[in-house]
Amino acid sequence: MSELIAIHGLTVAFDGATALRGVDLSVAPGEALGLVGESGCGKSVTWLAALGLLPGKARIGGSVTLHGEELLGASSARLDRVRGGRVAMIFQDPASSLNPVHRIGRQITEALALHRGIGGAAARAEARRLLDQVGIPDAARRLDAYPHELSGGQNQRVMIAMALAGQPELLVADEPTTALDVTIQAQILDLLGALRRETGMALVLITHDLGVVAETCERVAVMYAGRIVETAATARLFADPAHPYTQGLLGALPPFDGPRRPLAAIPGSVPEPAAMPPGCAFAPRCGLAQPACGLALPAAVPLGPGHSAACLRAARALVPA
Amino acid sequence: MLRFLGFRLLRAAVTIVMVVTFAFVVLRLSGDPAQIIMGADAPPEAVAAFRRAWGLEEPLWVQYLRYFGAILGGDLGRSMRDGREAIALVGERIPATLALTVPALLIKLGIGIPAGITAALHRNSLLDRAVMMLAVAGFTVPSFVLGLLLVLVFAVQLGWLPSGGQESWKHAILPIVTMGIGGAAVLARFTRSAMLEVLGQPYIRTASAKGVPWRAVIWGHALPNAAIPTVTIVGFMVGSLIAGAVVVESVFSWPGVGRLLVVAVANRDLAVVQCILLLVAATMVTANLAVDLLYGALDPRLRTQPRGA
Ligand SMILES: Nc1ncnc2c1ncn2[C@@H]1O[C@H](COP(=O)(O)OP(=O)(O)OP(=O)(O)O)[C@@H](O)[C@H]1O
Ligand SMILES: [Mg+2]
Numbered sequence: 224m225s226e227l228i229a230i231h232g233l234t235v236a237f238d239g240a241t242a243l244r245g246v247d248l249s250v251a252p253g254e255a256l257g258l259v260g261e262s263g264c265g266k267s268v269t270w271l272a273a274l275g276l277l278p279g280k281a282r283i284g285g286s287v288t289l290h291g292e293e294l295l296g297a298s299s300a301r302l303d304r305v306r307g308g309r310v311a312m313i314f315q316d317p318a319s320s321l322n323p324v325h326r327i328g329r330q331i332t333e334a335l336a337l338h339r340g341i342g343g344a345a346a347r348a349e350a351r352r353l354l355d356q357v358g359i360p361d362a363a364r365r366l367d368a369y370p371h372e373l374s375g376g377q378n379q380r381v382m383i384a385m386a387l388a389g390q391p392e393l394l395v396a397d398e399p400t401t402a403l404d405v406t407i408q409a410q411i412l413d414l415l416g417a418l419r420r421e422t423g424m425a426l427v428l429i430t431h432d433l434g435v436v437a438e439t440c441e442r443v444a445v446m447y448a449g450r451i452v453e454t455a456a457t458a459r460l461f462a463d464p465a466h467p468y469t470q471g472l473l474g475a476l477p478p479f480d481g482p483r484r485p486l487a488a489i490p491g492s493v494p495e496p497a498a499m500p501p502g503c504a505f506a507p508r509c510g511l512a513q514p515a516c517g518l519a520l521p522a523a524v525p526l527g528p529g530h531s532a533a534c535l536r537a538a539r540a541l542v543p544a
Numbered sequence: 545m546l547r548f549l550g551f552r553l554l555r556a557a558v559t560i561v562m563v564v565t566f567a568f569v570v571l572r573l574s575g576d577p578a579q580i581i582m583g584a585d586a587p588p589e590a591v592a593a594f595r596r597a598w599g600l601e602e603p604l605w606v607q608y609l610r611y612f613g614a615i616l617g618g619d620l621g622r623s624m625r626d627g628r629e630a631i632a633l634v635g636e637r638i639p640a641t642l643a644l645t646v647p648a649l650l651i652k653l654g655i656g657i658p659a660g661i662t663a664a665l666h667r668n669s670l671l672d673r674a675v676m677m678l679a680v681a682g683f684t685v686p687s688f689v690l691g692l693l694l695v696l697v698f699a700v701q702l703g704w705l706p707s708g709g710q711e712s713w714k715h716a717i718l719p720i721v722t723m724g725i726g727g728a729a730v731l732a733r734f735t736r737s738a739m740l741e742v743l744g745q746p747y748i749r750t751a752s753a754k755g756v757p758w759r760a761v762i763w764g765h766a767l768p769n770a771a772i773p774t775v776t777i778v779g780f781m782v783g784s785l786i787a788g789a790v791v792v793e794s795v796f797s798w799p800g801v802g803r804l805l806v807v808a809v810a811n812r813d814l815a816v817v818q819c820i821l822l823l824v825a826a827t828m829v830t831a832n833l834a835v836d837l838l839y840g841a842l843d844p845r846l847r848t849q850p851r852g853a
Contacts, residue, residue, distance in 0.1 A: 276752055299758060307755030314746060314753075322747040323845060324768045333764075337755045369844040385754060 226288075227252045227392055227425055228273070228310065233285035235265070235272050235449075240496040242268045244449040244504075245285065247523065250393060255419060255426040257436030257457070259472065260446035261493055266429045269446075270395045274310060275302045308338040311386035315398040317378035321370035327354075327381045328366030331388055338389035353384040358414060376407035383414065393425040394418075401431070412439055433472060437461060442529065445469045448493055448504035451523070455530040465532035467509045503534070511536060552836055556829040563825040564615070567818050568608055576600075577812035581624050598624060611818075620822070621815030623808075630819035634801060640710065641800030644719050644792065645785045651724030652731050652781060657774070659728065660735025665762065667740060675732060682729030691722040691795040708797040719796040723789065727781060734777050738770040745769070772842050775835055783831030787824040 226249045235243040243265045250256050258266050271277045273287040273294060287294045289305060297305075306312075314320045322330060331353060332346040341349060347366065354362035357380040370378055379399060386394055396415060400408035416439055419426050428439055436443050437457060444454040445468065453466040464470045471489040491508035494500060500507060506516040516535055523531045524538040578594045579586075595601045599610065614621065620631045663675040682690075698718060699707035706715050742748065743766055751765045752758070781788070790802035797803070801820060808816040840846050 271749075274753065276749055303755045303757050305755070306753055312753045314750065316746060320746045320750045322751065322765050322769070324772075324843060325765075326844075333756065334754050371845045382750070385750075389755065 225251060227290065229286075229288045230269070230273060231286045231288075233269060233272060233287060234283070235268050235277065236282045237280060241499065242449055242496060243272065244499070244520075246446075246449070246451055248444055248451055248454075250425050250427060252392065253419075253423050253425050254442060255416075255428065255440045257440035257443040258427060258429045258446060259431065259433055259436055259443060261489075262431070263493055264446045265449045266446055267397050270312060270397065270427065270429070274306050274312060274395075275299075276306075276312075303337075307334050307386070307391070308389040309391055310393045310395065311389060311391040312395040312397065313379070313382045313386050313399055316402045317382050317399075318370065318375055318402070320382055321378055323370055326367050326369055327373070331366075331381070331385050334385050334388035350384070350388070353387055354381070356387065356418070357381070357384045358410075359384070374407075375403050376411065379403065379407075379411055380414070383411075383418070387418065387422070390422070391424055393427065395427045395429070397429045398431070399428075400435075415439065445472065448499065449496070450504070450520075450533065452505065452534070453530075453532040454523075455527075459527070459530055463530075465526055465530070465537040466505075466534045467511050467536070468505045469532075471508075549837075552833055556833055559829050560822070560825045564612075564818065564822055565608070567821045568611060569604070571812065571814055571817060572604060572607070575812050577624060577814055580812045615822075620819045623816050624813050625811060630815040633816055634804065634819050634823060637799065637801045637804050638786070640798065641786060641789050641793070641802060643716060644723065644789050644798060644800065647716070647720045648723035648727065649781055649785065651720065652727035653778065655724070656728035656731025657735050659732040661739055661762075661767075661770075663732065663736045664739035664743065672736075676736070679729040679732040679736075682725045683733060685726075687722055687726050687791050688795050690725060691718070691792055694718050694722055695795075708795075710797075710799055715796070715798075719789075719792045719798055722792050722795070731774075731777060731781075735770070735774055738773045739766065741773075742766050742769045768842070772839065775838050775842065779831045779835030779838070782834070783828040786827045 229249040231247055233243055233246040233248075234241065246265070246269050248258075248269070258269070260266055268277065272281065272283050275294070275297070277283065283295060285295065289309060294302065294305065321327065328347060328350050331350040332342070335341050335346045335349055339349075350366055351362045354365055359365050359377055359380050365373070365377075370381070373381065382399075383394075394415070399415070400411050403411065412435060415426060415428070418424070426440075428436065430436060433443075440457055442454065443457050443460045444451050445460075445466065446452065447468050453460070453464065453469045455463075455465075460469065461473065464473055468489070474489075489508060494504055494507065500517060502515075502517040502519055503509070503512070503521050506512040509516065513535070521533045521535050521538065523533040525531045526537060578591045578598070578600055582591050582594055592601075599607060602610075611621070620629070622629055623633055659675050659679070663672040663679075666672050685693075695707045695718060698705045705718055706712075707718070709715050748761060748765055751761045756764065786801055789798070789800055790805060792798070793800045793802035794806055801823075805817065805820045807813075808820070
């Protein structure tokens with residue numbers, strides 16, 4: 224397996240409510256994968272579970288391997304070496320994701336000490352270089368600033384610098400621009416793309432915005448109600464979406480030169496975890512649903528190189544009548 | 545920062561003046577000291593003479609101005625009972641009170657804060673529930689009830705400890721424990737909720753996502769943030785080192801400032817009551833000032849104004 228990280232049959236339940244119902248997803252070294260889906264479908268939970276960052280009450284099943292090594296149930300000492308060192312994660316709200324009582328220099332050098340064993344003046348110099356790299360002006364002085372003294376965009380850059388400190392093989396960016404102004408959003412996305420090219424790390428970009436995915440990612444995974452319903456190379460997914468949910472998302476996408484807006488145009492809403500239909504979770508909202516869709520969970524069917532979809536119709540289309 | 549400090553000092557001074565004024569008015573409106581001190585059957589001439597001697601026959605505002613002038617000159621008046629300086633009377637009781645309140649404060653901090661942190665870290669576990677049940681009990685039972693309970697068990701039933709008085713260090717144990725338990729309970733609950741609040745913050749998840757080991761997340765990231773709200777209540781406890789022992793001193797007949805206050809109020813010994821209230825207000829206000837400064841030290845958001853705002 225050449226996969227960097229491979230997730231198989233990942234399930235997560237909170238207090239009996241199922242959030243993930245068997246997620247299969249893999250990331251190859253250096254690739255940029257977009258993970259899209261409506262709010263609450265489990266995008267964040269997938270990666271928090273993979274890195275052991277969910278609260279203790281979460282019941283987790285399945286498998287997550289990093290270069291073939293199982294991460295689920297790994298000792299906390301091992302997870303601490305993986306987190307920030309091999310897989311880094313940044314979050315939606317940069318202002319509250321940084322510790323308000325510590326200077327940002329200290330928050331970066333902490334990661335340097337943990338994963339690269341550098342301390343003192345060397346760590347400070349490296350932290351300064353990282354701030355330069357993520358495009359923070361006057362980096363030397365900013366090391367001594369507190370998060371509340373920086374703007375949201377600058378704080379997200381600090382988060383990215385902190386993530387880069389451990390020289391990870393994969394950066395998971397969970398809606399890194401949702402909380403930011405539109406102009407800043409584009410800058411941060413450009414920065415992530417540039418850093419990926421410079422460092423060769425893989426990128427998982429979690430987002431609501433298919434437009435962002437089209438510009439930044441090589442491959443897309445579409446998630447719905449705790450499962451991956453379709454994956455494909457970006458160009459193929461946009462040209463030839465197989466799952467009605469993906470088609471709905473693309474139909475809801477504004478024209479490329481128009482203003483961006485959130486995905487909302489599919490009628491109905493995501494089923495509650497407690498009231499999940501027995502078959503395909505999208506069937507109640509699907510214009511193409513047939514009686515069979517309500518009977519059993521559709522399996523993911525390969526439709527071409529790197530393209531698969533979990534839909535009965537897609538499966539049937541393959542079988543010559 | 546200097547303006548901030550100046551403002552706080554001004555506010556502190558205003559608070560003290562208000563306490564002093566309030567005490568002055570209430571004490572004089574709520575009973576005639578001359579009648580109470582001389583006794584109900586004292587001859588009217590004697591009572592009148594007493595009034596004249598202490599300036600009590602003058603209008604209230606004249607008395608107030610004279611009293612205030614005296615305070616500013618450092619004169620806190622004399623006891624109407626034995627004519628001694630109020631400040632001396634109060635001063636000689638302070639060590640006895642501190643002998644109770646300082647060890648009690650150490651118990652509150654030493655038990656309350658670790659218990660609260662432990663409960664928060666093991667949220668909803670059996671341990672958490674046990675700690676919180678004890679805390680609610682310790683917090684709900686009034687200190688005089690708790691004091692009497694402890695006396696019943698350890699003095700009356702078991703006979704291990706004396707029930708009151710000040711003859712030896714053993715006499716101090718029950719009053720200290722009584723105060724310590726109640727305060728520890730309050731602090732445990734407060735620390736727990738402060739800690740839970742912080743543990744739910746995104747920056748804690750960031751620290752874990754960065755690979756910081758859990759212990760270091762607690763010590764390096766959670767506690768410095770949880771300390772900020774906790775400082776308020778600890779400051780309040782420090783501020784009540786003098787005033788906080790009134791009930792317990794009465795229950796255990798401990799001759800501290802608190803009992804002096806109770807006796808002086810009953811006697812309408814104006815100067816003594818006012819002197820104690822002034823002292824209490826001054827300690828409270830000083831502790832508050834210290835809390836404000838400590839806030840600035842703990843929370844950088846209060847130290848600097850956001851740039852570009
Ligand atoms: N700590 C938690 N406790 C209980 N339920 C949770 C918790 N975290 C997530 N969930 C539930 O799990 C489901 C998936 O949540 P998740 O945060 O992964 O969604 P998402 O796809 O990231 O959505 P968004 O786009 O809004 O971030 C939701 O139903 C959510 O309510
Ligand atoms: Mg999310």
